[in-house]
Amino acid sequence: MNILILLAMAGMATAILISVHLLHRRRSRSHAQVSITTSLDGSHTLLALIGHIQQHRGMSSALLSGDQNFRTRLDSKAREIEALLPKLGTMAKFETAQAFPCFTSNDLNLFKFHWDELRNKLEQLSIEQSITQHSVLIEELLEWLSAVGEARLSPAKNNPEHLALVRNYASRLPALTECLGRARAMGSSVAAKKSCSAVARVRLMFLVSRSETLLSQAQNSSGHSQYATQAAAAIQEMLTVVRSDLLQSAGITVSAQTYFQTATRAIDLVFAWIDSCGRDMTHDIDTTLTSLSTK
Numbered sequence: 001m002n003i004l005i006l007l008a009m010a011g012m013a014t015a016i017l018i019s020v021h022l023l024h025r026r027r028s029r030s031h032a033q034v035s036i037t038t039s040l041d042g043s044h045t046l047l048a049l050i051g052h053i054q055q056h057r058g059m060s061s062a063l064l065s066g067d068q069n070f071r072t073r074l075d076s077k078a079r080e081i082e083a084l085l086p087k088l089g090t091m092a093k094f095e096t097a098q099a100f101p102c103f104t105s106n107d108l109n110l111f112k113f114h115w116d117e118l119r120n121k122l123e124q125l126s127i128e129q130s131i132t133q134h135s136v137l138i139e140e141l142l143e144w145l146s147a148v149g150e151a152r153l154s155p156a157k158n159n160p161e162h163l164a165l166v167r168n169y170a171s172r173l174p175a176l177t178e179c180l181g182r183a184r185a186m187g188s189s190v191a192a193k194k195s196c197s198a199v200a201r202v203r204l205m206f207l208v209s210r211s212e213t214l215l216s217q218a219q220n221s222s223g224h225s226q227y228a229t230q231a232a233a234a235i236q237e238m239l240t241v242v243r244s245d246l247l248q249s250a251g252i253t254v255s256a257q258t259y260f261q262t263a264t265r266a267i268d269l270v271f272a273w274i275d276s277c278g279r280d281m282t283h284d285i286d287t288t289l290t291s292l293s294t295k
Helices: 002-064 068-096 105-124 127-156 160-193 198-222 226-246 256-293
Strands: none
Touching: 002 068, 002 105, 002 127, 002 160, 002 256, 068 105, 105 127, 127 160, 160 198, 160 226, 160 256, 198 226, 226 256
């Protein structure tokens, strides 16, 4: 009788352990899905903010250089940025609850404060101050995006192809948009003033060189897709304008509007390339999550 009772108790204990294990696996899969979904949505918002603030920086440079045609567009772009900031709150709350957050709600609140401060005093700034303060905000967003890529998106699938996609999506290509964005901001100012100072010339030459290096790294990492080819062609067109016209000390013929449009097309195509990497990366992650759910 005692043996039967012991066997029954052992069977119950085994059943409980199996149930606890299955529950733990179910919760782990659910947490992984929530984490990935939140990270992907947040990354998309971060990329949109980076792009909009880069455009705001370029428009600000042209406006502060005397081109009043950018005033209305600048106000519209600021409203687009402010509409995106609350969307980042969901990800900030999720990250704040993690043991090692990529950024926190406090970080986001401080970012919003600095953005409001920049907006309110923009027309009292010099062109250099405007570019610098915009760039500080963008660098912070780039750091958050890179951290999310490394901590949340890279571990979702451990193979070289997935890691290359994540690095292009969250690090290399966003860094390329920032190099091009700075060249757009500085070049728009040069085009509006019709002259390039020695300091601006050195900085533009550095940005051209850095952009070409990042482009090459991204191409080597993910192959030559349709998006990569189109972006590369537009980038070369933009950089040709910089080399052939904007680096002149005088006699610059390209208008701020034309250069801004040329640069924006190149940057938009890089963002389209980023989106294509994001779709491929999401497909990889969805495949992995589906595989886990069937086990």
